[in-house]
Amino acid sequence: MVKVVISDKLGEDAVRILEARKIDVVFNPDLAKDPEALRKELADADGLAIRSATKATAEVIANAPKLKVIGRAGIGVDNIDIDAATGAGIAVMNTPFGNAVTTAEHAIAMMFAVARKIPQADASTKLSKWEKSKFMGRELFGKTLGLIGAGNIGGIVASRAQGLRMKVIAFDPFLSEEKAKDMGVELVSLNELLTRANFISLHTPLNDKTRNIISREALEVIRPGAFIVNCARGGLIDEDALAEALDDGRVAGAALDVFLEEPAKEHPLFDRENVVVTPHLGASTQEAQENVAVQIAEQIADYLLTGAVQNALNMPSVTAEEAPKLKPFINLGEKVGSMAGQLSEGAIEGITVRFAGAVSALKIDPIISGVVSAALKTQLATVNAVNATALAKDRGISITEEKTETSPNFGSTLSVRVTTSEGEFAVTGALFGGEPRIVRLGGVRLEASVSSCMIYVENEDKPGFIAGLGEVLRDANINIATFNLGRREESGDAVALVALDCGKDEPPLEAIRALPQIKKASTLRF
Ligand SMILES: NC(=O)C1=CN([C@@H]2O[C@H](COP(=O)(O)OP(=O)(O)OC[C@H]3O[C@@H](n4cnc5c(N)ncnc54)[C@H](O)[C@@H]3O)[C@@H](O)[C@H]2O)C=CC1
Numbered sequence: 001m002v003k004v005v006i007s008d009k010l011g012e013d014a015v016r017i018l019e020a021r022k023i024d025v026v027f028n029p030d031l032a033k034d035p036e037a038l039r040k041e042l043a044d045a046d047g048l049a050i051r052s053a054t055k056a057t058a059e060v061i062a063n064a065p066k067l068k069v070i071g072r073a074g075i076g077v078d079n080i081d082i083d084a085a086t087g088a089g090i091a092v093m094n095t096p097f098g099n100a101v102t103t104a105e106h107a108i109a110m111m112f113a114v115a116r117k118i119p120q121a122d123a124s125t126k127l128s129k130w131e132k133s134k135f136m137g138r139e140l141f142g143k144t145l146g147l148i149g150a151g152n153i154g155g156i157v158a159s160r161a162q163g164l165r166m167k168v169i170a171f172d173p174f175l176s177e178e179k180a181k182d183m184g185v186e187l188v189s190l191n192e193l194l195t196r197a198n199f200i201s202l203h204t205p206l207n208d209k210t211r212n213i214i215s216r217e218a219l220e221v222i223r224p225g226a227f228i229v230n231c232a233r234g235g236l237i238d239e240d241a242l243a244e245a246l247d248d249g250r251v252a253g254a255a256l257d258v259f260l261e262e263p264a265k266e267h268p269l270f271d272r273e274n275v276v277v278t279p280h281l282g283a284s285t286q287e288a289q290e291n292v293a294v295q296i297a298e299q300i301a302d303y304l305l306t307g308a309v310q311n312a313l314n315m316p317s318v319t320a321e322e323a324p325k326l327k328p329f330i331n332l333g334e335k336v337g338s339m340a341g342q343l344s345e346g347a348i349e350g351i352t353v354r355f356a357g358a359v360s361a362l363k364i365d366p367i368i369s370g371v372v373s374a375a376l377k378t379q380l381a382t383v384n385a386v387n388a389t390a391l392a393k394d395r396g397i398s399i400t401e402e403k404t405e406t407s408p409n410f411g412s413t414l415s416v417r418v419t420t421s422e423g424e425f426a427v428t429g430a431l432f433g434g435e436p437r438i439v440r441l442g443g444v445r446l447e448a449s450v451s452s453c454m455i456y457v458e459n460e461d462k463p464g465f466i467a468g469l470g471e472v473l474r475d476a477n478i479n480i481a482t483f484n485l486g487r488r489e490e491s492g493d494a495v496a497l498v499a500l501d502c503g504k505d506e507p508p509l510e511a512i513r514a515l516p517q518i519k520k521a522s523t524l525r526f
């Protein structure tokens with residue numbers, strides 16, 4: 001039975017959805033704080049569903065040998081080691097839209113809270129102080145809001161702020177002028193934003209480029225009296241430098257939902273009058289939590305049960321409709337790619353995948369990933385369908401795709417040509433009743449199904465060879481399951497693909513290579 005561990009506080013709907021799809025669910029939010037218990041649960045788990053409390057580190061991933069998918073019920077994936085997951089062939093998914101409105105609303109609420117000192121006034125009033133003159137605020141109307149990052153959440157914040165009649169400017173190097181214009185947002189440099197904005201709101205992911213984007217230097221040029229709102233990630237602001245800027249009045253106030261270290265139970269910024277804080281509540285509404293729980297449960301179940309891929313950060317998307325159509329071709333691609341890889345000699349320099357016939361109209365990226373992963377397995381221990389194309393690129397191996405709409409003799413064929421330092425080798429396969437068949441091998445036509453233990457033999461086509469091969473196999477006590485023959489037209493050499501009942505035993509390659517007419521003999525494992 002497929003098993004999914006939920007190690008964070010996810011909406012109960014996630015459990016209901018997974019169980020309805022006959023998935024064994026372990027729902028234990030305490031696991032987020034107990035790495036040892038999490039490791040034990042993950043020993044036989046296929047999926048892991050988390051929010052932000054669970055840290056899916058390289059160590060956690062290395063101890064989860066069956067894990068196929070990590071699903072983040074939310075947006076930020078900085079608590080997941082994506083490189084480690086990719087290296088282990090684990091798909092990493094998130095739910096990019098489920099909590100965006102809620103988080104944008106929190107940013108707007110925080111902007112009001114810090115501008116009108118609502119939390120401080122609330123606390124004082126409840127202490128019967130009635131300090132009316134102490135809590136003089138600032139209006140948002142007519143002010144400039146500077147967004148650092150204007151994607152999903154920043155975009156929603158922009159539209160809400162425009163409703164409040166604020167002028168919205170943004171620093172986002174990846175946002176086109178056209179999109180910014182549609183949003184009614186003026187694109188500016190970071191420096192211009194810092195010097196112009198009355199309110200600055202952060203909405204970027206945390207990465208090496210954005211870490212400390214509100215740096216000490218940024219705070220030196222910031223418009224005096226600006227307010228800063230951060231409902232994205234703690235590491236975006238240099239917290240020490242912010243404390244100083246708040247103290248000397250350069251920054252009028254800060255509203256922070258996120259912190260460098262979380263949970264943040266004690267923090268130097270907490271003592272300040274002009275700071276409003278919440279405990280990473282950006283996504284915490286019933287609506288958002290239902291959305292992300294339902295979405296991630298469905299995405300995980302779809303992936304584990306059908307192969308559909310949605311919102312993955314490390315693999316191409318495949319819809320639930322595409323998945324069943326692709327599955328047999330991915331399987332065919334793996335067999336053909338593996339055979340081409342196993343029969344090539346020398347370092348692989350390039351892999352060309354040619355799609356002919358109906359298959360050319362399908363989404364081919366997942367098939368290519370399967371081909372490349374299978375072809376490179378002979379050379380790279382760590383390759384898998386998730387990291388294959390990236391790994392190939394890394395090693396300077398070119399991946400080329402070719403498509404033709406027609407396939408003369410079959411509905412569809414898939415050909416893989418592997419180019420190496422020593423030459424090239426090509427294999428073509430087709431589906432017969434949904435099962436992979438090899439229909440061309442090294443330029444020779446034949447028709448062979450693929451089984452777990454096979455040998456490939458090239459020999460001078462002279463009488464007596466097959467009998468000799470049969471004797472060698474008989475002496476090794478290995479039964480021949482199927483025997484497929486073809487002939488190379490130009491040289492007249494024969495090619496044979498022989499399926500053997502050899503289990504884990506090695507076929508007697510040395511004895512086969514000693515046969516008089518032999519030119520080449522290789523074992524193939526699938
Ligand atoms: N407080 C909370 O509970 C929540 C926080 N978040 C966080 O909010 C942030 C934004 O999320 P989304 O809007 O969904 O992401 P998104 O990916 O839709 O938007 C991010 C935007 O940042 C821009 N960007 C990337 N690098 C940049 C750089 N170096 N400088 C300026 N802009 C840059 C991108 O072009 C993009 O437009 C993320 O960090 C996410 O983790 C998301 C949900 C809840």
Ligand SMILES: O=C(O)CCC(=O)C(=O)O
Binds near residue numbers: 073074075281
């Ligand atoms: O799950 C949460 O409460 C945090 C959400 C969040 O930070 C995100 O989705 O990036």
